[in-house]
Amino acid sequence: MVTISDIAKEANVSVGTVDxxxxxxxxxxxxxxxxxxxxxxxxxxxxxxxASSLALNKKLKITTLIPQSNADNTFWKxxxxxxxxxxxxxxxxGITVNNFSxxxxxxxxxxxxxxxxxxSNPDGVVIAPIFIKETHQxxxxxxxxxxxxxxxxxxxxxxxxxxxxxQDAFKAGLLAGKLMHLCLKDDYSILIIHTRLNVDxxxxxxxxxxxxxxxxxxxxxxxxxxxxxxxxxxxxxxxxKDLKLILEENPSINGVYxxxxxxxxxxxxxxxxxxxxxxLIGFDNTEQNIKCLNEDKVSFLISQQPFIQGHKxxxxxxxxxxxKKTPEQKIYSPIEILTKENxxxx
Amino acid sequence: MVTISDIAKEANVSVGTVDxxxxxxxxxxxxxxxxxxxxxxxxxxxxxxxASSLALNKKLKITTLIPQSNADNTFWKxxxxxxxxxxxxxxxxGITVNNFSxxxxxxxxxxxxxxxxxxSNPDGVVIAPIFIKETHQxxxxxxxxxxxxxxxxxxxxxxxxxxxxxQDAFKAGLLAGKLMHLCLKDDYSILIIHTRLNVDxxxxxxxxxxxxxxxxxxxxxxxxxxxxxxxxxxxxxxxxKDLKLILEENPSINGVYxxxxxxxxxxxxxxxxxxxxxxLIGFDNTEQNIKCLNEDKVSFLISQQPFIQGHKxxxxxxxxxxxKKTPEQKIYSPIEILTKENxxxx
DNA sequence: TATATTTGCGTGTGCGAACACGAAAATAAA
DNA sequence: TTTATTTTCGTGTTCGCACACGCAAATATA
Numbered sequence: 234m235v236t237i238s239d240i241a242k243e244a245n246v247s248v249g250t251v252d253x254x255x256x257x258x259x260x261x262x263x264x265x266x267x268x269x270x271x272x273x274x275x276x277x278x279x280x281x282x283x284a285s286s287l288a289l290n291k292k293l294k295i296t297t298l299i300p301q302s303n304a305d306n307t308f309w310k311x312x313x314x315x316x317x318x319x320x321x322x323x324x325x326x327g328i329t330v331n332n333f334s335x336x337x338x339x340x341x342x343x344x345x346x347x348x349x350x351x352x353s354n355p356d357g358v359v360i361a362p363i364f365i366k367e368t369h370q371x372x373x374x375x376x377x378x379x380x381x382x383x384x385x386x387x388x389x390x391x392x393x394x395x396x397x398x399x400q401d402a403f404k405a406g407l408l409a410g411k412l413m414h415l416c417l418k419d420d421y422s423i424l425i426i427h428t429r430l431n432v433d434x435x436x437x438x439x440x441x442x443x444x445x446x447x448x449x450x451x452x453x454x455x456x457x458x459x460x461x462x463x464x465x466x467x468x469x470x471x472x473x474k475d476l477k478l479i480l481e482e483n484p485s486i487n488g489v490y491x492x493x494x495x496x497x498x499x500x501x502x503x504x505x506x507x508x509x510x511x512x513l514i515g516f517d518n519t520e521q522n523i524k525c526l527n528e529d530k531v532s533f534l535i536s537q538q539p540f541i542q543g544h545k546x547x548x549x550x551x552x553x554x555x556x557k558k559t560p561e562q563k564i565y566s567p568i569e570i571l572t573k574e575n576x577x578x579x
Numbered sequence: 580m581v582t583i584s585d586i587a588k589e590a591n592v593s594v595g596t597v598d599x600x601x602x603x604x605x606x607x608x609x610x611x612x613x614x615x616x617x618x619x620x621x622x623x624x625x626x627x628x629x630a631s632s633l634a635l636n637k638k639l640k641i642t643t644l645i646p647q648s649n650a651d652n653t654f655w656k657x658x659x660x661x662x663x664x665x666x667x668x669x670x671x672x673g674i675t676v677n678n679f680s681x682x683x684x685x686x687x688x689x690x691x692x693x694x695x696x697x698x699s700n701p702d703g704v705v706i707a708p709i710f711i712k713e714t715h716q717x718x719x720x721x722x723x724x725x726x727x728x729x730x731x732x733x734x735x736x737x738x739x740x741x742x743x744x745x746q747d748a749f750k751a752g753l754l755a756g757k758l759m760h761l762c763l764k765d766d767y768s769i770l771i772i773h774t775r776l777n778v779d780x781x782x783x784x785x786x787x788x789x790x791x792x793x794x795x796x797x798x799x800x801x802x803x804x805x806x807x808x809x810x811x812x813x814x815x816x817x818x819x820k821d822l823k824l825i826l827e828e829n830p831s832i833n834g835v836y837x838x839x840x841x842x843x844x845x846x847x848x849x850x851x852x853x854x855x856x857x858x859l860i861g862f863d864n865t866e867q868n869i870k871c872l873n874e875d876k877v878s879f880l881i882s883q884q885p886f887i888q889g890h891k892x893x894x895x896x897x898x899x900x901x902x903k904k905t906p907e908q909k910i911y912s913p914i915e916i917l918t919k920e921n922x923x924x925x
Numbered sequence: 926t927a928t929a930t931t932t933g934c935g936t937g938t939g940c941g942a943a944c945a946c947g948a949a950a951a952t953a954a955a
Numbered sequence: 956t957t958t959a960t961t962t963t964c965g966t967g968t969t970c971g972c973a974c975a976c977g978c979a980a981a982t983a984t985a
Contacts, residue, residue, distance in 0.1 A: 236971055247935045252973065260933060283629045283671040284971035290940045324580060325629045401924065408920035415761050448920075568921035574754040574794075575914040578747065582941055593965045598943065608963060630941030633970045930983065937976085943969085953960065 235276045244269045255280060286326045286555065293554050295330050295547060296355040298347060298371075299385065300337035300363065305467070307519045308494040308539065309337070309361075312385060315543020316359065323551045330547055331355070340364045347371050351378075357550040358382040362389050381553060383560075385546045386539070388436065395553060396560040398546050400537040402437040405568045406444020406492065407451075409514050412533045412570070413488050414448065416512035422485040423458040428466060428493055441492035441516070458490070459483060466498050477506045488512040497521035500530040518571060518579065526573050536569040536579070581622045590615045601626060628901065632672040639900050641676050641893060642701040644693060645731065646683035646709065651813070653865045654840045654885065655683070655707075658731060661889020662705065669897045676893060677701070686710045693717050697724075703896040704728040708735050727899060729906075731892045732885070734782065741899060742906040744892050746883040748783040751914045752790020752838065753797075755860050758879045758916070759834050760794065762858035768831040769804040774812060774839055787838035787862070804836070805829060812844050823852045834858040843867035846876040864917055864925065872922050882915040882925070 237255075241248045246265060253261045254269040261269075272278075297316050302309040313332060320330040333350045336342040344367050350358070351374065358375060362368040362384050372392050375382050384392070386399045413423060425442060442460075449456050461479055465471065476499070480486060489511055491499055496515025503511060515522060518536040525531040545564065552558040571579060583601075587594045592611060599607045600615040607615075618624075643662050648655040659678060666676040679696045682688040690713050696704070697720065704721060708714040708730050718738050721728050729742045759769060771788060788806075795802050807825055811817065822845070826832060835857055837845055842861025849857060861868060864882040871877040891910065898904045917925060 234971090237973095238971080248972085249935055249974085250933085253934085256973080258974090262933060265933080280973095281671070281971055284633055284940090285973075287627075287630055287633060287940045287942095287970095288972040288974085290973090325627055327580075404920065404924065408918070411918065411920050418764060565924055567915075567925045569913075570916040570918070570921065572754070572757065572916070574750065574757050575916065578750065578911055579913045580941095583943095584941080594942080595944085595965055596963085599964085602943085604944090606963060611963080626943095627941055630970090631943075633940090633972095634942040634944085636943090636970050926985100928983105928985070930981100932981070933979085935976105935978085938974090940972090941970105944967105945969105946967085947965095949962105949964080951960100951962065953958100955956100955958070 234281070235278045237278075237280070240269065240272055240276070240278055244272050282556075289327065291327050293328050293356040293551075294353065295328060295357045295359065295550050295554070296350050296353060297330065297332045297359040297543075297546070298343075298350055299332070299334060299359070299361040299543075301334035306337075306494065307521065308517055309334075311518070311539035312361070312543035312546075315540040315545070316547050317543075318540070319544040319547035319551075323547060326551060326555060328547075328551050328554070337363055340367050343367050344370065347374075355380060357554050359385055359546040359550060360394075361385050362387050362392075365389060368392070381550070383546055383550060385542055386537075388563075396549060396562060396564060398542050398549070398564045398566070400437075400566045400568060402440035403444040403447075405516070405535050405537070406441035406446075407448045408444075408568055408570070409441065409490060409492070409516075409533075409535055410445040410448025412535075413445070413490060413512060413514050414452075414454065416514075416532050417488050419454075421457055421488055422483070423488040423490055424479065424483070424486045425458050425460045425490045425492065426463055426499060427460055428463045428491075428495060438492045442490075445490060445492070457485075459486075466495060469502065472498070473502050473506050476502055480507055480509070486511075488514070491515040494519055494522070496531055496534070497525045500525040504530050518569075518576070523571075523576055526571060526576050529573065532572065534571040534576075536571050537566045538569060542566055580627070581624045582627070586615065586618050586622070586624055590618050628672060632901070635673065637673055639674050639702045639897075640699065641674060641703045641705065641896050641900070642696050642699060643676065643678045643705040643889075643892070644689075644696055645678070645680060645705070645707040647680035652683075652840065653867065654863055655680075657864070657885035658707075658889035658892075661886040661891070662893050663889075664886070665890040665893035665897075669893060672897060672901060674897050674900070683709055686713050689713050690716065693720075701726060703900050705731055705892040705896060706740075707731050708733050708738075711735060714738070727896070729892055729896060731888055732883075734909075742895060742908060742910060744888050744895070744910045745912060746783075746914060747911045748786035749790040749793075751862070751881050751883070752787035752792075753794045754790075754914055754916070755787065755836060755838070755862075755879075755881055756791040756794025758881075759791070759836060759858060759860050760798075760800065762860075762878050763834050765800075767803055767834055768829070769834040769836055770825065770829070770832045771804050771806045771836045771838065772809055772845060773806055774809045774837075774841060784838045788836075791836060791838070803831075805832075812841060815848065818844070819848050819852050822848055826853055826855070832857075834860070837861040840865055840868070842877055842880070843871045846871040850876050864915075864922070869917075869922055872917060872919050875919065878918065880917040880922075882917050883912045884915060888912055 237248050237251050241251045251269055254266050299312055300309045316330055333346050335346040343364050360382055376393055381395050384394045384397045388397050388399055446456055494517035500513055513531045514533045516535050522534055549560045583594050583597050587597045597615055600612050645658055646655045679692050681692040689710050706728055722739055727741050730740045732745045734743050734745055792802055840863035846859055859877045860879045862881050868880050872880055895906045
């Protein structure tokens with residue numbers, strides 16, 4: 234392997250000079266710079282990033298701002314674990330990762346947590362921008378301080394985020410439509426359950442519905458679906474009553490589509506109130522959802538590899554900070570189909 | 580970050596002593612070794628691989644022995660690219676990767692290529708052990724020379740490979756059964772096409788068939804399938820004749836299952852000889868297969884993330900060589916479901 | 926010509942770990 | 956007790972690179 238001192242020797246200069254050339258630092262005459270550059274090019278020399286990061290020994294700090302996961306909704310656990318896994322890899326490059334979490338149903342918690350986060354002087358931030366208005370505030374601060382940020386999981390337009398990492402919600406919805414159609418063939422009548430509690434990611438949820446309907450449109454199939462709005466997911470008894478009523482009023486319903494990560498809640502209720510065979514399709518590989526899959530209460534889950542999203546957000550930011558490598562503006566995760574037979578391998 | 584000298588200071592010894600403890604080298608009294616170990620554990624200290632590889636300054640060589648991909652069958656392209664991608668990551672640790680490829684239909688090519696490979700004095704080898712008998716020969720040489728090896732993609736028992744990276748073929752077959760059933764509902768009659776040309780991985784292929792049938796057994800569904808043996812995949816005209824005959828003799832057939840990576844060949848033929856709506860399910864995300872998916876000639880592909888398999892084989896071997904970290908004996912890839920709607924995101 | 930200032934470049938040190946060398950301490954042999 | 960031997964450690968150098976420091980040569984100013 235060619236080293237800086239090899240180059241130096243061949244150019245009859247010191248390593249210091251080569252170093253200055255490499256970093257376009259001043260203090261080198263045009264003539265020698267040219268000579269050195271030629272030799273660098275000749276050998277296609279590139280600095281050894283590993284030695285470099287050792288020497289730099291600089292401490293960069295990446296912080297994350299994502300919702301906390303709780304017993305009800307464990308969705309955000311996976312991205313968090315992804316960032317932690319990535320942390321182990323990048324700490325060798327002098328990067329530390331600090332996670333900050335907020336209440337996904339409380340915009341002020343989002344803002345307050347961001348304040349705390351800023352006090353730690355981050356060099357880069359990973360954000361799940363759940364609240365649009367507040368995100369404008371947050372990113373203004375970041376922009377003013379020249380701190381780069383990536384969005385994860387929630388796709389918002391019109392910001393200066395260096396990248397978005399997440400799923401194409403519309404395409405995921407299309408796929409859900411196909412799977413539903415496959416489950417029910419041409420005798421279908423679908424209930425789409427829209428839950429207001431999911432203030433998070435409501436953009437994605439409407440895209441998932443949009444895509445779902447578009448599958449039927451694209452394939453010249455009639456759209457036979459009704460939408461239910463459910464507000465309170467925690468009151469199980471009320472939920473059962475509501476669902477029972479809906480099913481009684483619409484006896485033809487044989488498919489249920491839940492475009493959020495909360496399908497397990499409905500699966501467990503439905504299982505109690507009807508013996509009808511229903512095709513249920515939902516999103517995300519939370520523990521609760523996977524349990525439903527294994528118990529045959531849910532037919533398919535569409536997942537987005539949230540662990541990898543978290544992981545990627547950190548490695549991407551690391552590359553940006555260390556090597557100034559500008560990432561792709563949008564990085565779409567695979568649209569993963571999970572069913573009983575393959576869920577244990579994902 | 581905790582460093583060796585931090586540990587040394589806290590234990591009131593020199594870095595040399597800590598170093599000796601870390602590498603289980605002799606020359607340390609039991610008492611101090613114990614003390615140092617305790618402090619290492621307390622801080623969960625791990626050596627900085629970056630600095631370590633710098634200091635070691637040794638070049639380790641990993642070689643791969645996998646089939647070459649050709650225009651007909653591009654399956655092996657993805658694992659190869661995976662190893663190349665991993666190579667870029669691990670070269671910072673002083674690892675070089677050399678790829679050797681053989682003709683997957685010629686056992687002697689397998690052996691000869693291995694001979695060449697051995698002349699490069701590898702420190703670790705990644706093998707796709709297509710031919711069982713010859714693999715015994717090969718691994719004997721490797722065992723005698725104390726060279727570690729991992730198997731990729733082809734699962735063989737009774738060898739001293741440090742790990743196997745690949746798919747659970749039986750479970751993948753089960754899934755294929757489910758998808759086929761879903762496509763056809765209860766009015767199914769399936770043609771399973773077994774091609775002799777796939778000398779590679781015939782173990783996996785029979786497991787895929789076994790799993791497929793088991794899906795119907797497990798769900799108390801009648802097995803309505805017939806097996807066709809096709810020898811020559813290159814003679815398209817003959818193939819069309821053969822398939823046409825089969826379809827005419829079995830007019831109820833509405834599903835075709837190809838438990839190899841060659842479903843595209845059949846999809847393209849079938850498309851020509853019949854206007855019947857057939858559900859086709861096959862394996863692996865080769866370019867040709869994906870094309871068929873996009874053209875609606877194939878309903879589902881089951882994939883095994885071959886790129887990641889290749890990638891993993893290198894990083895795993897790297898960890899083993901550098902850190903002496905013994906990997907899991909079997910590392911199963913996700914069983915990925917590909918269909919028109921999600922294939923572009925995988 | 927003498928002195929001040931700028932420009933160009935070499936040297937030294939440190940990053941964290943590995944290992945060789947040799948010194949001090951502990952033990953054995955005399 | 957003295958000397959020889961072994962055990963147990965500390966020190967110094969190296970890996971490739973980055974950067975601070977400071978010296979010398981070139982140029983500007985008096």
